[in-house]
Amino acid sequence: MTLKDIIESNSCELIKINHSGKILDAIKLMKEKNVSGIFVVNEEDKLVSIFTERDIVNCVYHNISFDEILENIVRKDITVFDPFTPLSTAISTAVRKKIRHLPVVDNDRIVGMVTFRDLVTHLLPEICYIAETMY
Numbered sequence: 336m337t338l339k340d341i342i343e344s345n346s347c348e349l350i351k352i353n354h355s356g357k358i359l360d361a362i363k364l365m366k367e368k369n370v371s372g373i374f375v376v377n378e379e380d381k382l383v384s385i386f387t388e389r390d391i392v393n394c395v396y397h398n399i400s401f402d403e404i405l406e407n408i409v410r411k412d413i414t415v416f417d418p419f420t421p422l423s424t425a426i427s428t429a430v431r432k433k434i435r436h437l438p439v440v441d442n443d444r445i446v447g448m449v450t451f452r453d454l455v456t457h458l459l460p461e462i463c464y465i466a467e468t469m470y
Contacts, residue, residue, distance in 0.1 A: 338425055338439050339418035341457055342447035349445055351376045352405065354383045358394055359401035361386045372436040374445055375409050382445050384409035387436050415440045416449075426454055 351374040352361050365373055365388075372387035386409055394401065399408060414432055416425055416439050425437055435451040 336422050336457065337418065338416055338420045338422070338437065338449050339446070341422075341449050341453050342418065342439060344457070345447070345453065347447060349374065349447065351380070351445070352386070353378070354404075354406040354409070356405050357401065358386075358391075358399070358403050358405060358408065361405060362391060362401065371450065372448060374438065374448065375405050376445075380445075381443060382413075382415065382438060382440060384411060384413050385436055385438055385448070389435070413438065417441065418446050422454060422458065425449070429454075 348368070350364065350368050350370055352364055354375050354377055361373060361375075365371070365386075372385050374382055375384040375386050377383050383406070386405060390409065393399075394403075394408065414428065414434060414437075416428075416437050418439050418441050420439075429435065429437060429451060437449040437451075439446040439449060
Protein backbone atom coordinates (compact mmCIF):
# COMPACT_ATOMS: atom_id res chain seq x y z
CA MET A 336 0.00 0.00 0.00
CA THR A 337 1.21 3.50 -0.84
CA LEU A 338 0.36 7.06 0.16
CA LYS A 339 -1.57 7.35 -3.10
CA ASP A 340 -3.93 4.59 -1.91
CA ILE A 341 -4.71 6.53 1.26
CA ILE A 342 -5.24 9.80 -0.60
CA GLU A 343 -7.59 8.14 -3.10
CA SER A 344 -9.63 6.50 -0.35
CA ASN A 345 -9.98 9.77 1.59
CA SER A 346 -10.75 12.06 -1.37
CA CYS A 347 -10.13 15.19 0.71
CA GLU A 348 -10.09 18.76 -0.53
CA LEU A 349 -6.68 20.38 -0.98
CA ILE A 350 -6.78 23.25 1.50
CA LYS A 351 -4.26 25.96 0.66
CA ILE A 352 -3.36 29.44 1.81
CA ASN A 353 -1.01 31.92 0.18
CA HIS A 354 2.30 32.44 1.98
CA SER A 355 1.52 36.17 2.21
CA GLY A 356 -1.54 35.40 4.35
CA LYS A 357 -1.61 35.98 8.09
CA ILE A 358 -1.38 33.34 10.79
CA LEU A 359 -4.90 34.23 11.93
CA ASP A 360 -6.23 33.62 8.40
CA ALA A 361 -4.64 30.17 8.43
CA ILE A 362 -6.13 29.36 11.83
CA LYS A 363 -9.58 30.46 10.69
CA LEU A 364 -9.29 28.34 7.55
CA MET A 365 -8.21 25.31 9.56
CA LYS A 366 -11.16 25.75 11.92
CA GLU A 367 -13.61 26.29 9.04
CA LYS A 368 -12.41 23.16 7.21
CA ASN A 369 -11.91 21.16 10.44
CA VAL A 370 -8.34 20.14 9.58
CA SER A 371 -5.11 20.00 11.54
CA GLY A 372 -2.86 21.24 8.74
CA ILE A 373 -2.99 23.20 5.48
CA PHE A 374 -0.72 23.80 2.51
CA VAL A 375 1.13 27.11 2.27
CA VAL A 376 1.64 28.03 -1.39
CA ASN A 377 3.22 30.83 -3.41
CA GLU A 378 1.68 32.89 -6.21
CA GLU A 379 2.33 30.05 -8.70
CA ASP A 380 0.39 27.66 -6.42
CA LYS A 381 3.62 25.79 -5.62
CA LEU A 382 4.10 24.28 -2.18
CA VAL A 383 6.19 26.48 0.11
CA SER A 384 5.42 24.81 3.44
CA ILE A 385 2.62 23.49 5.58
CA PHE A 386 0.98 25.13 8.58
CA THR A 387 -0.21 22.83 11.36
CA GLU A 388 -1.56 22.82 14.89
CA ARG A 389 2.02 22.45 16.08
CA ASP A 390 2.86 25.79 14.41
CA ILE A 391 0.00 27.45 16.29
CA VAL A 392 1.38 26.15 19.58
CA ASN A 393 4.86 27.45 18.66
CA CYS A 394 3.42 30.88 17.80
CA VAL A 395 1.65 31.07 21.15
CA TYR A 396 4.72 29.86 23.05
CA HIS A 397 6.99 32.41 21.33
CA ASN A 398 4.45 35.27 21.59
CA ILE A 399 4.25 35.66 17.81
CA SER A 400 1.37 37.88 16.75
CA PHE A 401 -1.36 36.15 14.77
CA ASP A 402 -1.10 39.15 12.41
CA GLU A 403 2.35 37.91 11.35
CA ILE A 404 2.74 36.78 7.74
CA LEU A 405 2.98 33.01 7.25
CA GLU A 406 6.04 33.34 5.02
CA ASN A 407 7.97 34.69 8.02
CA ILE A 408 7.24 31.79 10.36
CA VAL A 409 6.75 28.57 8.38
CA ARG A 410 9.53 26.04 7.90
CA LYS A 411 11.06 26.07 4.44
CA ASP A 412 12.77 22.69 4.76
CA ILE A 413 9.70 20.47 4.86
CA THR A 414 9.77 16.82 3.91
CA VAL A 415 7.56 15.97 0.95
CA PHE A 416 6.53 12.52 -0.20
CA ASP A 417 5.96 10.94 -3.58
CA PRO A 418 2.49 9.39 -4.08
CA PHE A 419 4.07 5.96 -4.57
CA THR A 420 5.93 6.02 -1.25
CA PRO A 421 5.20 2.75 0.58
CA LEU A 422 3.41 3.17 3.90
CA SER A 423 6.29 1.52 5.74
CA THR A 424 8.71 4.12 4.37
CA ALA A 425 6.31 6.98 5.12
CA ILE A 426 5.81 5.81 8.70
CA SER A 427 9.51 5.31 9.41
CA THR A 428 10.32 8.73 7.92
CA ALA A 429 7.54 10.41 9.91
CA VAL A 430 8.70 8.79 13.15
CA ARG A 431 12.37 9.60 12.51
CA LYS A 432 11.64 13.24 11.62
CA LYS A 433 8.90 13.63 14.25
CA ILE A 434 6.29 14.82 11.75
CA ARG A 435 2.56 14.14 11.76
CA HIS A 436 1.54 15.71 8.44
CA LEU A 437 2.92 14.25 5.22
CA PRO A 438 2.51 16.48 2.17
CA VAL A 439 2.35 14.41 -0.99
CA VAL A 440 3.65 16.02 -4.19
CA ASP A 441 3.90 14.66 -7.74
CA ASN A 442 5.95 16.65 -10.28
CA ASP A 443 5.66 19.86 -8.22
CA ARG A 444 1.88 19.42 -8.02
CA ILE A 445 0.25 19.02 -4.60
CA VAL A 446 -1.61 15.72 -4.52
CA GLY A 447 -2.74 15.56 -0.90
CA MET A 448 -1.88 15.49 2.78
CA VAL A 449 -1.67 12.26 4.74
CA THR A 450 -1.74 12.54 8.51
CA PHE A 451 -0.35 10.08 11.00
CA ARG A 452 -3.96 9.41 11.99
CA ASP A 453 -4.72 8.44 8.37
CA LEU A 454 -1.84 5.97 8.45
CA VAL A 455 -3.02 4.37 11.69
CA THR A 456 -6.64 4.24 10.50
CA HIS A 457 -5.65 2.38 7.34
CA LEU A 458 -3.35 -0.03 9.14
CA LEU A 459 -5.57 -0.67 12.17
CA PRO A 460 -7.49 -3.63 10.71
CA GLU A 461 -4.22 -5.38 9.87
CA ILE A 462 -2.76 -4.58 13.28
CA CYS A 463 -5.87 -5.94 15.02
CA TYR A 464 -5.82 -9.07 12.88
CA ILE A 465 -2.17 -9.72 13.68
CA ALA A 466 -2.75 -9.11 17.39
CA GLU A 467 -5.75 -11.48 17.46
CA THR A 468 -4.02 -14.28 15.58
CA MET A 469 -0.82 -14.06 17.59
CA TYR A 470 -2.42 -14.16 21.04
